Amino acid sequence: MNTTKTLLLMAALTALFMIAGQAMGGQQGMTIALLLALGLNFFAYWNSDKMALAMNRAREVSVAEAPDLHALVGALAARAGIPTPRVYVVDDPTPNAFATGRNPEHAAVAVTTGILQVLDRYELEGVIAHELAHIKNRDILVGSIAAVIAGAISYLATMAQWSMLLGGGRSDDQEGSNPLVMLVTMLVAPLAASLIQMAISRSREYIADATGAAICGHPQSLASALNKLANYNAQRPMNVNPASAQMYIVNPLSGGSIAGLFSTHPPMEERIRRLMSM
Numbered sequence: 001m002n003t004t005k006t007l008l009l010m011a012a013l014t015a016l017f018m019i020a021g022q023a024m025g026g027q028q029g030m031t032i033a034l035l036l037a038l039g040l041n042f043f044a045y046w047n048s049d050k051m052a053l054a055m056n057r058a059r060e061v062s063v064a065e066a067p068d069l070h071a072l073v074g075a076l077a078a079r080a081g082i083p084t085p086r087v088y089v090v091d092d093p094t095p096n097a098f099a100t101g102r103n104p105e106h107a108a109v110a111v112t113t114g115i116l117q118v119l120d121r122y123e124l125e126g127v128i129a130h131e132l133a134h135i136k137n138r139d140i141l142v143g144s145i146a147a148v149i150a151g152a153i154s155y156l157a158t159m160a161q162w163s164m165l166l167g168g169g170r171s172d173d174q175e176g177s178n179p180l181v182m183l184v185t186m187l188v189a190p191l192a193a194s195l196i197q198m199a200i201s202r203s204r205e206y207i208a209d210a211t212g213a214a215i216c217g218h219p220q221s222l223a224s225a226l227n228k229l230a231n232y233n234a235q236r237p238m239n240v241n242p243a244s245a246q247m248y249i250v251n252p253l254s255g256g257s258i259a260g261l262f263s264t265h266p267p268m269e270e271r272i273r274r275l276m277s278m
Helices: 002-046 048-055 067-080 113-118 121-136 139-165 179-216 219-235 242-247 268-277
Strands: 058-060 086-090 097-103 106-112
Touching: 002 139, 002 179, 048 058, 048 097, 048 106, 048 242, 058 106, 067 086, 067 121, 067 179, 086 113, 097 121, 097 139, 097 242, 106 113, 106 121, 113 121, 113 219, 121 139, 121 179, 121 219, 139 179, 179 219, 179 268, 219 268
Parallel strands: 086 106
Antiparallel strands: 058 086, 097 106
16 A cells, blocks of 8 residues: 555656646756756765765674674575675664665665664564665665655756746746746745655655564564654654654654654654554
8 A cells, every 4th residue: 555655656746846847947947957856866876875874974894793783684684585785883872773775786774872772682673674675675766766856846946936036038838827826836846845755755664664574574573663762762862964864764853753744754653553453
């Protein structure tokens, strides 16, 4: 069901881009905005793992440094049917974890030092399985595509804004369009694109929970881990760049207190309920 929801949200985002492009930039404006977004997000996608790990101050650990963690990641990766990702640790007492990488062959899993102290083995299995699910489901790719379209809509709005401020002329394919409609679209389209992009992120989290539960074989352990992580992160938010907050298994900034529509993470109560129902 969540896969279907993701596809519908992607279709809605694409349709919004077409509507916004027609209202604000015509065919030429749409092309320019899409090329700009593609260029920036292509670079980000290709270097997503390096950027994410550096942004979160993650350090790679060897088998000798963390034999149990490596053994756990390797066993779960084999069960998931993907190559074993590189293993990183973030020196932070707040328990959390994230995965990154453009595909299963170029992926990494990072955990905080706090999560290794707070969770028991089965709960940690559930968390690692969730992160491997993101890699297996190629969620970085899905998120990158959504970012390209949402970014293109934002560029269109910026181009339209400057065009109006500078009194730019109208192109032939914009002839007869309503300036009021263009203004409303310019203001509403970027917000709508952001909301859809966040909804896609929430949908992928549900899918990763379900896939992760299947990989580790005990949904209740992942549910227990999520409950612990949410409580710890609410009490002691992590000092992370807000741009990377959506990568973590639970919101590292506020513990999920942001209003639902503007959150990249689903409600924790619903995530736990769905896992327990499995």
